[in-house]
Amino acid sequence: MSKTLSRSELALIDREGERIKNGLSNLVDDFPNHAKTITGMANWLNANKSTCQRMVETINKAVDGLQVIHSLPGPAGLRGFIDLAEQHKMNAKLVEEARAMVVRFENLIYEYSRSHSALKALIKSSDKSTQTQGNKSDQRKSLFEASRTVTGEQMENLFFACILKENEQDHKFLQQYTLTFFDNCIKTETARPLVIPVGPSEQKLELEKPELISQDEEVADKLANVSLIEELTSASVVKSINEFTRGENSIIIPAIPDQANGFNIAAMKNYPEEQLGPFYGGKKASCVSVQVRTPIKSLYMVCFLERSYAMRSVANAGIYSMNTQLATMITSPDALWYDRFHDEADLVLSSHDANFSEKLKYPMANELVDTLFTVTGCDRKEYAAYLVRVDYPIWSTAYRIYFQYAID
16 A cells, blocks of 8 residues: 555545535434434434534535545444434435445545545545645646637636625525626637626526616615626626627626727626525525636635524535536535535635735725625625635636525
8 A cells, every 4th residue: 555645546535525425414414403413413313422523523514525534433433323313214215325325435445545544644644735736726827828718708807795694575585695896808809798697596587688876876675686886897888788688597798899908897686585595494505606607817705694694504615517507506515526626715704894805815805895785785794704715717617605504
């Protein structure tokens, strides 16, 4: 056995760990709500508390497959855990799936090592960060250069900020406001038209041409599904607003005279019924997403989640295929283990009143966040902020922040 694992071996273990987590998570997700905490699980199953602690921490905190391998109980502990769950008349298919994951886990251990603890030590000594992350930014930059040459389009910065909150008019629903700023878009004559994606939600959206609003105007719940902020949008785009057309879940912006010299667009969106709230019988997760449809130098994401939800959620960020339906993503983020790219999407928790321009190293960030709260009329003190910054994000992917809720 080699003393270190190769990049390809680490990647295989990483992916397999995510698959194992998904199978075990499906079983635990079927437990009654009071049995999803460490103490509640131990009492309900009459199981070892240490085993339950490792299960809960794996499901709620492991952000990749290598962390799953590190934090899981050993195969014997998992088998005992599943046996106890079966005694509570759990779904037989979920029990069978969980047992299959233990077999995969055991096979993985003995393929690369002699024991679970030895495999964990081997992974640690292989130093994944040194082997895989050193030149990722350079590789993404090369992809950016190639894709902008092929497509004839590029963007200096893409800034996305959103507010996810309980709908004040109908508390059963979560409402999402978003501000997306397309900064210095450049397109050649043969490039595709720019598209403003309008994410699918549980509400049927009647997309019309965008309304024009001011960044100093409080519109709140009267905000249309899609609007343009006049002061932050290039004059040539504003003049062509009547020529915008509808696509499938999108607004298509026609070619404009100065598109080869660079133009800006600031779009606001309002999804009043983004999804049925998790505390009112809805899905137990929420997701906000940015599509990288154009080669981009820098991507910035700021998500403000209402504190009452943030206190009962676990947040993660990931990179996924742009074609994956968001509705599927919301249902079960772990279920898309096979569709997640292994690349950087580091998520940072921040205070609501942070200097976002400084934290993200993007001069316009503070102004754009201020605009989001001015237009929506929301009180930022009621929110926790989650930040992501990526240089040269992978073209034709979706960068997502998702929240999984603990439901009592």
